Amino acid sequence: MSRVLWGVGVAGLVGLSVASLLIGPAGLTPLQAVSALIRGDALAETLVMREIRLPRAILAVLVGAALGLGGAAMQGYLRNPLAEPGLIGVSGSAALGAVLALQTGLAAAHVLALPFAALAGAVLAVLIILALAGPRGGSITLILAGIAVSALAGALTSLVLNLSPNPFAASEIVFWMMGSLQDRSMIHVWISAPFIGLGALILLSQGRNFDALTLGEDAAASMGVHLGRLRLALVLGVASMVGAATAVAGAIGFVGLVVPHILRPLVGARPSALLPASALGGAVLVLMADIAVRVILPTRDLKLGVLTAIVGAPLFLHLIYKTRLQGQL
């Protein structure tokens, strides 16, 4: 069963990646597109394929995987299906860090300042959430703390962008709150991929510890899980992935909520299986959303977060309702 599921997932990822490379306003035939991408024969077509569409497709996969895996890890650690990086303010705080790095000129002075600043913002938010929600992650405190952190990060992001001397900055509040992959370049791939890869390694290596944690903290500790180390891995892993993803694509919400929710019944409740599956599922979801924004409004920059929220928010309401029925809220 699980092997079939992985096969379907990987096939979907490959199919959607190809579709993402073939869809665009330049009007290339599939043959021209493939030839330009692989052989690089015609200059214009090659630039379109290698410098515009390829980074976009790669970033959709990286950002999606980061958000899906980040969500599954937060939920595994807090043992709460409502914990999602976007909803609890981790993405928003990462965006604030990124905006600060851009507007202070740090990002222009050093190329890695942007992802590091976003990572710092994300670390801060994860620490605040963990401190407020406590180790068990009670739903009410988690959501309330998340609302407060998101609201503050969003307000400060708007403030920084409104104070910028650049006349375009203020109009980009929407980008930082909703996310988009339009006109990104390979530079964005290079600055985000190492952080996302490192975060993924950290989180995936903790799969068995997350499994043990489903039995409760005491049981996990008695099985030899070092809870302090697990928490550190969670903070660094989630912040690294979500920070880098947000630095290049803005804050895209609900991916980390929708994907683990759909996959949990399919792969079983074991986090060690859910974590990699959510990375794959997140990549598929963001690829789909990024293709959809180009098909629905090809001439406008429709934000990814708009689509993920339309899918994710009703699901979030459903989850709250279910949690209440179970008497956990």
Add this chain to the structure above:
Amino acid sequence: MKLTAPLTGPSTLALRRVSKALGAALALWAGAALAGPPERVVSINLCTDQLAMMLAAPGQLISVSHISHDPNVSVMLEQAQNYPVNYGQGEEVFQLSPDLVLAGTFTSSYTVSLLRRLGVEVAQLPIVNSLDAIPDNILEVGRLLGREVEAIALVAQFEADLTALRADSSDMRAALHYANNYTSGERSLAHEILTAAGFANVAAEAGLVGGGTLAMERLVMLMPDLVISGQPYPGASRSEDVLHHPAMDALRARHAAHALADAEWVCGTPAVLRAIARLAMLHEGG
């Protein structure tokens, strides 16, 4: 009828009062119009700032818009620094007690109607979309300021310079590329600057009319010989990231020549001649 009489009484009175006030205002306005050129002129639009500075008599122009002090868009920075600035707000402008306010068609309609309600004469000048419309604009400002002679001289100079500058059209194709992939197609001042300098505009080839966005993919596919970028502003923005996207840099790297669309491209004033001259030079050199 009798019952309604007490009601109509005061209302007709009010009406009479209004019409009396209107009459007085009209008389005042007519008086001002007859009294000769305005003595206190305030400009609240970057483009009217420039025409007013070129044409006004000494002391006639008492304030220009703060945008005239922005080096990114203002071509007459040094001259503008001799004038106090305004931020185009109704209350602030009214306080200067102007007898003429020069504004653009897209100046906030609230500000314009507020000033008019307060009895200030406001002239709104249209956006200039072609080189041919520049003389009309100069003459209009000249008429408003009572400086017709100076305006006619300026127009004559402009037209002579333009005729001398106009380059033969060639097969060199240029693209304008601003923040957010904004560009200018046919029926825009930037398009006419390009064509006057002998370049074909690729955005017009793509069917764009006026200003608008053209996806970077499409711009790359059009393979322009010259990419003319917008001037980057201080501070950072994602909108301006597209100006130095690797794909655009690769297009630029194909030719040695490159150019910046700066303040000289913004307004329909004789400053566009300098933009045309610089472009035409590139064209001959490249």
